[in-house]
Amino acid sequence: MAGAPMIGSLKRSSRRLATLAIGAGMLGAASPAAAATITITVTDLRSDEGVVRACMTTMESVFPRCVRDPDSHRKVVRAGDTITIRFENVEPGDYAIALLHDENEDGKANRVLGMAPREGYGFSRDAPVRMAPPDWDDAVFSVGPASQNLTIKMRYFF
Secondary structure (H helix, E strand, C coil), X not given: CCCHHHHHHHHHHHHHHHHHHHXXXXXXXXXXXXXXEEEEEEECCCCCCCEEEEEEECCHHHCCCHHHCCCCEEEEEECXXXXXXXXXXXXXXXXXXXXXXXXXXXXXXXXXXXXEEXXXXXXXXXXXXXXXXXXXXXXXXXXXXXXXXXXXXXXXXX
16 A cells, blocks of 8 residues: 555646646637627619629728728629628628629629719618718728628619
């Protein structure tokens, strides 16, 4: 029985090491900030021709042309009376959304006389369009860990 205290000491040391290992593993496996789903209902499309191109960015400097943001969320969906677009795994932050009803599916916003949009457009928070695209501050919204539902009305000049 001379070795019994040594065995008990080894068992206690093993339990301590196991507890430390589990605790360290839990710290190392800390989950990142929860990612949300942003669901957009797009209303008032004038036709079911073409597609709706949606882009969501955190970069004020590229909005509303957020395709210049390599980390932007982008989707293309068939046009219809009312459509739904979902951006999944959206990290918390400030975002703005730009929509284009690309009726002829040429991948660009066609213009009349190089100025007024010929095709439909829409922005988060239904940001107003005057003689130019809306300011970031008018379209920006915050995303936290909870999912959000937004409605954006498609607008047309012609």
